[in-house]
Amino acid sequence: MTQQFTLTVNGETVQVEADPDAPLLSVLRDDLDLKGARFGCGLGQCGACFVQLDGKVVSSCDTPMWAAEGTSVVTVEGLGSEGALHPVQQAILDEQAAQCGYCISGVIVRAAALLETTPSPDADEVVDALDRNLCRCGVQRRIISAVVKAGART
Amino acid sequence: MTATDRSTATPSLPRDLVANPTLSRWVTVDDDGTIGVRVGKVELGQGILTALAQIAADALDVPLSQVRMLRAHTTDGPDEGMTSGSMSIVDAGPSVRLACRNVRALFIGEAARGWDVEADQVTVEGGSIRTADANRTTTYGELARRVSLDVPVSAEVPAKIPGGPRLVGTSVARLDLPDKVAGRPAYIGDLSLPGQLVGRVVRPPSVGARLVAVDETATAQLSVQVVRDGSFLGVVGADEAEVERAVRTLRRAADWDEADHLPDEDDLPGYLRAGPHETIPVVAEDRPQGATRRLRASFSRPYLAHASMAPSCGVARWETDGSLAVWSHSQGIHRLRDAIAQVLDLDVSSVVVEHAENAGCYGHNGADDAAFDAVLLARAVPGRPVAVQWSRADELTWAPFGSAMAATVEADVDDTGQVHSWTYDVWSQGHTSRPGSAGAALLLAGAQLSTPLTIPAAVDPPSSKGGGTTRNSVPIYQVGPRRITGHRLLETPIRSSALRSLGSFFNVFCIESFMDELAAEVGQDPLEYRLGRLGDERGRAVLERAATASGWGDSTPEDVGRGIGFARYKDSEAYCAVIAEVEAGQEIRLRRLTIAADVGQVVNPDGTCNQLEGGATQAASWTLKERVRFDRRRVTSDDWESYPILRFSEVPEIGVHLVDRPDLPSVGAGEAAQGPTAGAIGNAVAAAVGVRVRDLPLTTEAVVAAIEAD
Numbered sequence: 001m002t003q004q005f006t007l008t009v010n011g012e013t014v015q016v017e018a019d020p021d022a023p024l025l026s027v028l029r030d031d032l033d034l035k036g037a038r039f040g041c042g043l044g045q046c047g048a049c050f051v052q053l054d055g056k057v058v059s060s061c062d063t064p065m066w067a068a069e070g071t072s073v074v075t076v077e078g079l080g081s082e083g084a085l086h087p088v089q090q091a092i093l094d095e096q097a098a099q100c101g102y103c104i105s106g107v108i109v110r111a112a113a114l115l116e117t118t119p120s121p122d123a124d125e126v127v128d129a130l131d132r133n134l135c136r137c138g139v140q141r142r143i144i145s146a147v148v149k150a151g152a153r154t
Numbered sequence: 155m156t157a158t159d160r161s162t163a164t165p166s167l168p169r170d171l172v173a174n175p176t177l178s179r180w181v182t183v184d185d186d187g188t189i190g191v192r193v194g195k196v197e198l199g200q201g202i203l204t205a206l207a208q209i210a211a212d213a214l215d216v217p218l219s220q221v222r223m224l225r226a227h228t229t230d231g232p233d234e235g236m237t238s239g240s241m242s243i244v245d246a247g248p249s250v251r252l253a254c255r256n257v258r259a260l261f262i263g264e265a266a267r268g269w270d271v272e273a274d275q276v277t278v279e280g281g282s283i284r285t286a287d288a289n290r291t292t293t294y295g296e297l298a299r300r301v302s303l304d305v306p307v308s309a310e311v312p313a314k315i316p317g318g319p320r321l322v323g324t325s326v327a328r329l330d331l332p333d334k335v336a337g338r339p340a341y342i343g344d345l346s347l348p349g350q351l352v353g354r355v356v357r358p359p360s361v362g363a364r365l366v367a368v369d370e371t372a373t374a375q376l377s378v379q380v381v382r383d384g385s386f387l388g389v390v391g392a393d394e395a396e397v398e399r400a401v402r403t404l405r406r407a408a409d410w411d412e413a414d415h416l417p418d419e420d421d422l423p424g425y426l427r428a429g430p431h432e433t434i435p436v437v438a439e440d441r442p443q444g445a446t447r448r449l450r451a452s453f454s455r456p457y458l459a460h461a462s463m464a465p466s467c468g469v470a471r472w473e474t475d476g477s478l479a480v481w482s483h484s485q486g487i488h489r490l491r492d493a494i495a496q497v498l499d500l501d502v503s504s505v506v507v508e509h510a511e512n513a514g515c516y517g518h519n520g521a522d523d524a525a526f527d528a529v530l531l532a533r534a535v536p537g538r539p540v541a542v543q544w545s546r547a548d549e550l551t552w553a554p555f556g557s558a559m560a561a562t563v564e565a566d567v568d569d570t571g572q573v574h575s576w577t578y579d580v581w582s583q584g585h586t587s588r589p590g591s592a593g594a595a596l597l598l599a600g601a602q603l604s605t606p607l608t609i610p611a612a613v614d615p616p617s618s619k620g621g622g623t624t625r626n627s628v629p630i631y632q633v634g635p636r637r638i639t640g641h642r643l644l645e646t647p648i649r650s651s652a653l654r655s656l657g658s659f660f661n662v663f664c665i666e667s668f669m670d671e672l673a674a675e676v677g678q679d680p681l682e683y684r685l686g687r688l689g690d691e692r693g694r695a696v697l698e699r700a701a702t703a704s705g706w707g708d709s710t711p712e713d714v715g716r717g718i719g720f721a722r723y724k725d726s727e728a729y730c731a732v733i734a735e736v737e738a739g740q741e742i743r744l745r746r747l748t749i750a751a752d753v754g755q756v757v758n759p760d761g762t763c764n765q766l767e768g769g770a771t772q773a774a775s776w777t778l779k780e781r782v783r784f785d786r787r788r789v790t791s792d793d794w795e796s797y798p799i800l801r802f803s804e805v806p807e808i809g810v811h812l813v814d815r816p817d818l819p820s821v822g823a824g825e826a827a828q829g830p831t832a833g834a835i836g837n838a839v840a841a842a843v844g845v846r847v848r849d850l851p852l853t854t855e856a857v858v859a860a861i862e863a864d
């Protein structure tokens with residue numbers, strides 16, 4: 001059933017054995033031990049599993065491995081490093097813009113992609129970009145101002 | 155004298171220390187100076203462990219970085235009951251403070267002995283234990299091996315921490331967020347224990363469905379193990395994709411016996427009022443004769459889902475000696491342990507439950523049930539841990555719901571607005587069916603076993619704990635003689651349990667809506683009308699603060715309405731006032747919430763604001779959008795499209811204002827905003843469109859329908 005796949009994850013080339021229909025999310029979490037993308041729905045509806053695939057934000061829970069072959073994937077772990085957080089990560093901490101934090105990796109991945117195309121977004125642009133991300137703790141307002149501040153800082 | 159000092163002046167132990175008096179259950183000190191603090195309360199995203207670390211660090215006189223909060227554990231840590239009802243800071247705060255002050259005193263005593271000086275010559279500052287002249291110094295780490303903490307806590311510790319609280323009262327950043335923001339393993343779903351297997355449950359298609367037959371050979375080609383016990387059906391295997399395939403195969407191969415027994419979702423008030431009920435008298439005062447004018451209104455809300463962002467997850471491993479290790483994001487690991495032992499007839503001491511975080515749950519979701527699923531599946535593979543991950547549909551359809559509710563309120567009022575009597579009846583299912591409630595184990599899969607557990611209807615917490623159906627059913631205002639009664643439904647196929655604030659959300663919505671109706675009846679401003687019948691000084695201060703901050707009374711555009719909601723949570727905890735601003739254009743749009751609150755002494759101001767903002771945002775989502783959907787057989791709201799919650803484009807702007815009371819005990823903030831937010835939005839909608847909608851949720855369609863019917 002399984003098959004070999006080659007892709008770039010956070011800048012490194014990796015080879016994995018996986019079922020072609022297995023979601024990219026499972027491979028990231030279980031085979032590559034990258035737990036940053038979280039499982040929230042498996043339906044492409046909540047954003048908890050967001051990653052960048054060739055620069056585009058996708059839900060990794062419904063991206064099958066056959067579609068990820070040969071692509072370059074960036075997860076939340078690949079955005080910043082210890083001591084050198086991505087500006088969005090830093091701003092989320094500065095604003096304490098999380099409660100349980102379960103939604104926050106997906107939010108960070110989406111917001112980081114926004115800053116690539118719109119380096120200093122206003123609140124409306126942030127809201128538009130994050131409208132596919134759900135947060136049940138109700139931290140949206142803090143997240144919006146954190147992302148605006150991250151943009152102003154870069 | 156500070157609040158910290160006063161708490162130790164009373165020589166009686168906080169409740170949780172009475173139950174768990176051994177110091178080492180609460181505090182451990184390592185050679186490297188790390189001070190581990192283990193509480194029975196768990197992190198749910200509310201920041202409780204950070205707040206407790208602040209209290210611990212102050213009581214020990216160490217920097218925050220020296221304190222490490224350890225995971226709750228049924229064997230190693232204290233039993234503090236549930237993490238619920240905004241009680242964590244109330245229960246655990248004083249216990250942690252006193253336990254840590256005991257530890258500090260023991261270390262001072264040991265240092266004094268070693269230096270041959272009096273204990274009162276020794277102080278602690280910034281983690282350094284030293285003589286008053288600073289000639290001799292040592293540390294917690296250096297003395298760790300010489301001080302035994304396997305001793306009972308004492309209510310009397312030498313008083314006075316120089317300088318009083320330092321971290322308490324400041325906005326310390328959450329200790330757990332850096333890992334979460336970096337995407338590091340932080341949640342139960344991130345556990346990978348040696349040899350861990352994947353488990354999945356094939357849940358029945360509807361509540362009460364019975365598994366007639368299943369062709370287990372259907373999965374013969376797959377390397378998985380099928381587990382069946384009565385109507386409980388599950389799969390265990392090493393490969394997730396393979397296990398998922400087996401689940402799909404079994405779903406096709408299973409034959410279920412189902413029945414239509416759910417209520418009519420379009421007449422929930424009728425269903426709730428039909429009974430049978432337990433009657434819960436709250437207040438029964440005599441109504442005077444000869445009233446001038448009587449007003450009456452009825453309200454309702456639908457069933458609500460907890461809708462955690464993470465579907466529930468549980469991990470279990472049966473050891474070869476028959477003992478059992480469980481990892482769970484339960485809000486009450488000790489009660490979960492007891493329930494598992496009860497159902498499987500095990501000795502409680504052979505079951506160990508360790509807490510592992512998951513996403514916010516806002517009450518009793520599927521956490522305990524998923525843990526029990528894991529226990530049942532892991533029994534088939536002794537020695538191997540099995541992790542059961544629920545699906546999104548499982549979480550939205552099988553986790554308990556917050557009960558639907560209905561109420562009727564009636565008041566006699568005169569021309570001045572004075573209320574001469576107030577009658578309130580509220581109908582609801584019970585608000586708790588946590589493991590152990592009503593003496594039953596109450597684990598979902600238990601009802602499906604070949605020897606099934608009976609799952610009784612949900613009960614309510616006693617009134618001493620704020621009640622459930624009747625929580626906040628007594629108005630804080632002067633309303634004359636009152637007759638207030640709850641009616642708890644005793645038979646229902648729908649499982650209900652604790653959802654953030656229990657009945658308070660709905661009862662406050664009803665009371666606050668009706669207060670506005672009374673004010674309108676006599677042509678008074680809603681703020682003035684409330685203040686005119688509110689004697690409580692703390693309450694008045696909060697209400698006035700919210701009004702000033704929101705610009706109450708300033709003119710607004712024609713299609714914008716403002717509304718007030720106010721309550722004191724559980725009649726004895728946080729005061730919270732909310733002013734909502736709603737715009738009624740093409741659709742109903744919540745523009746702004748202004749919140750004022752008094753939570754006593756504020757341990758962490760920013761954390762408190764965060765809780766109030768989050769609570770209000772969630773309550774806005776319940777009020778404006780949410781409703782569990784079902785037909786007569788199945789729950790049909792099983793994903794984020796059929797169970798929509800507030801999105802980024804719909805969240806209001808929020809301003810929070812705290813009224814600090816440094817010399818009053820701290821109370822929780824996490825549930826205080828729920829009811830006031832609903833009341834404020836309801837009143838703002840009525841102000842904006844001129845018609846009142848009394849049945850939640852206040853969707854644009856519902857408001858349009860009400861305008862057309864008017």
Ligand code: FES
Pocket residue numbers: 038039040041042043044045046047048049050059060061062
């Ligand atoms: S888990 Fe992928 S979008 Fe929800």
Ligand code: FES
Pocket residue numbers: 098099100101102103104134135136137138139199463513514
């Ligand atoms: S912080 Fe909990 S879901 Fe967003």
